[in-house]
Amino acid sequence: MNAVTSLPVMMPASAEIFLAIAGMVLLMIGVFRGESSLRFLSYATIATFAVAAILVVTQGGGGEAFYGLFVSEGFAQFAKILILIGSAFAVLLSRDYLVREQAGRFEFPILILFATLGMLMMVSANDLMSLYMSLELQSLSLYVMASIRRDTLKATEAGLKYFVLGALSSGMLLYGCSMIYGFAGTTSFTGLAAVFAAQTGVVPLGLVIGIVFLIAGLAFKVSAVPFHMWTPDVYEGAPTPVTALFAVAPKIAALALFVRAMMDPFADLIGSWQQVLVFVSIASMGLGALGALVQTNIKRLMAYSSIGHMGYLLVGIAAGNQAGVTGVMLYLATYIFMNVGTFAMILAMRRDGRLVEEIGDLAGLSKTHPMMALALMIFMFSMAGIPPLAGFFGKWYVFMAAVDAGLFGLAVIGILTSVIGAFYYLRIIKIMYFDEATQPLDDAVSQDLRVILYGSAVVTVLFVLFISPVYDAAKVAAISLVGA
Amino acid sequence: MIQALAFYLFAAVTVASGVMVISSRNPVHSVLFLILAFFNAAALFVLLGAEFLAMILIVVYVGAVAVLFLFVVMMLDINFVELRQGFARYLPIGAAIGLVLLAEIFLAVGAWTVIPVTADSSITPIPPMNEVTNTHALGALIYTHYVYLFQTAGLILLVAMIGAIVLTLRSRSDVKRQSVDEQNARRPEDVVEVVKVGRGGGV
Numbered sequence: 001m002n003a004v005t006s007l008p009v010m011m012p013a014s015a016e017i018f019l020a021i022a023g024m025v026l027l028m029i030g031v032f033r034g035e036s037s038l039r040f041l042s043y044a045t046i047a048t049f050a051v052a053a054i055l056v057v058t059q060g061g062g063g064e065a066f067y068g069l070f071v072s073e074g075f076a077q078f079a080k081i082l083i084l085i086g087s088a089f090a091v092l093l094s095r096d097y098l099v100r101e102q103a104g105r106f107e108f109p110i111l112i113l114f115a116t117l118g119m120l121m122m123v124s125a126n127d128l129m130s131l132y133m134s135l136e137l138q139s140l141s142l143y144v145m146a147s148i149r150r151d152t153l154k155a156t157e158a159g160l161k162y163f164v165l166g167a168l169s170s171g172m173l174l175y176g177c178s179m180i181y182g183f184a185g186t187t188s189f190t191g192l193a194a195v196f197a198a199q200t201g202v203v204p205l206g207l208v209i210g211i212v213f214l215i216a217g218l219a220f221k222v223s224a225v226p227f228h229m230w231t232p233d234v235y236e237g238a239p240t241p242v243t244a245l246f247a248v249a250p251k252i253a254a255l256a257l258f259v260r261a262m263m264d265p266f267a268d269l270i271g272s273w274q275q276v277l278v279f280v281s282i283a284s285m286g287l288g289a290l291g292a293l294v295q296t297n298i299k300r301l302m303a304y305s306s307i308g309h310m311g312y313l314l315v316g317i318a319a320g321n322q323a324g325v326t327g328v329m330l331y332l333a334t335y336i337f338m339n340v341g342t343f344a345m346i347l348a349m350r351r352d353g354r355l356v357e358e359i360g361d362l363a364g365l366s367k368t369h370p371m372m373a374l375a376l377m378i379f380m381f382s383m384a385g386i387p388p389l390a391g392f393f394g395k396w397y398v399f400m401a402a403v404d405a406g407l408f409g410l411a412v413i414g415i416l417t418s419v420i421g422a423f424y425y426l427r428i429i430k431i432m433y434f435d436e437a438t439q440p441l442d443d444a445v446s447q448d449l450r451v452i453l454y455g456s457a458v459v460t461v462l463f464v465l466f467i468s469p470v471y472d473a474a475k476v477a478a479i480s481l482v483g484a
Numbered sequence: 485m486i487q488a489l490a491f492y493l494f495a496a497v498t499v500a501s502g503v504m505v506i507s508s509r510n511p512v513h514s515v516l517f518l519i520l521a522f523f524n525a526a527a528l529f530v531l532l533g534a535e536f537l538a539m540i541l542i543v544v545y546v547g548a549v550a551v552l553f554l555f556v557v558m559m560l561d562i563n564f565v566e567l568r569q570g571f572a573r574y575l576p577i578g579a580a581i582g583l584v585l586l587a588e589i590f591l592a593v594g595a596w597t598v599i600p601v602t603a604d605s606s607i608t609p610i611p612p613m614n615e616v617t618n619t620h621a622l623g624a625l626i627y628t629h630y631v632y633l634f635q636t637a638g639l640i641l642l643v644a645m646i647g648a649i650v651l652t653l654r655s656r657s658d659v660k661r662q663s664v665d666e667q668n669a670r671r672p673e674d675v676v677e678v679v680k681v682g683r684g685g686g687v
Binding site for chain 2: 008013020024027065066067069070105107110111114117121129130133134136137140141143144147148150179205206209
């Protein structure tokens, strides 16, 4: 047995290596400077994300690293940029909250940093083992963040629920991985793709069971029906900035991982998984739209809204073609800004200095805070998919991909559920513009929140001008994964 | 012959102690039977030629995990009789789920057609056991081919440690904490007072 004397290829993973080292350095700074370093660490974390984004962009075509356990190509780079943007917004959103609620712990930005590192590694996983490890790195950081306000009952409940169900889903994922390994004899995505491409005849039943378990584990992470039960409770119980993080970056990472797992190793077995994804997608779209109708808490409403969005995104994966992947990536790019903006709005909802979360608290917002009401209206119209706002284009491209793939029923159901979904988005607009305020919300909104709120609203409105460069970038990313 | 005998002996004791873990009334006995099960499983690993795994099983599971269990069982005041109360109620549904899973495993095993593994899909051939020890072979892989996973595992443990500290450490004002600097800076003349005590009097 020859000893390996050369270093492995590491350059494609430069951003991840940088983030890991920066995380440890910032942790040390936090430990020695104490709680007063929260402000510095927040900005340092954002700066770290910026450097990581530059490293991602400048690494060119990427390639495999660490003996094929890690891969970075156009697809991974696109997803990583989106994740870094989403996480940076989450850090920005949390700063004001942590100071006001006196929940300031310097570990908070560090945990976001490690979670983000896990997400970047998920996107680049090229092996069932690296898939699992990166997923755990991400999830473990998120479990801690869900219950970071451990002296409130709701936050601890949310954290515990998330942890127990997350552990269960990891178990299912591992069970699926072991079945796949047992039938294919390799864990590497490249190896699996080669094995399945060479395979002829009937797909072994055990392999199908393995893939279904793998899909179940991943569906839990993207909170798709029937693995969505944790989402409303965790969204409601976790501190709002943490919910803002949950709603954006981990969803992008898990979805990108989902796309890679389905399109790379199992591309040739599409007949075995397509029907499962079609079912999950229809169920998510339907439950997301119907469940949101009866919600009174805006965080729970956002949870159902995100379940619905995951359903639309899964339409793109179920299509199983390059157009579908392009649609998913474009959808994710618009999804960030709508969600971050809405959560900035939720964080700005204070009355007498205390956060309020009921939808009814928005009544009369158009008279007391006309600009904020306008911004929220833009986000709601965008999420409902009203052209020419950003949210429309994501839906348009995934439905077109489904039609291309011959999944007409799926596209029709998607359009029907977005009509139902439009009802609850419009209800918020109606409450803001036509209901009388009982007691107005506070005027003082921090500078950070204002900038994020209005900035995302502008991006959502003007997205139509940038549609073609973003579409081209998404298409290049999709081609790098599935080929033209 | 001896090997087969040893296998059946160890396997039987493992299964029997596994049954005792879940059926004994005293939780401390459960943990002790768990340790017995670990030891016998380690012996099975030795029979398979996986001596490294056997040692790790004893060091990590018996040495750390089982002792931790003992601590938890003894320190937490858990009423196990109360915990068992729902047992009969949940037995049917638990048994049903178990049966379904068992049936699935049989289905999967029945349909077991391993796809022929090409030589290049297996990047790490098993080295001849009489030349390389387990420990050597594993070490040569973990720190080279799988260094990425090894480092990721390290990061996960770091996050677990941060999480445990974030969620449990609180600064309490009613607890006196040791300050080494303050102790070292104390000088005898500041704190020691020599008092001449007169006969028949107190201080």
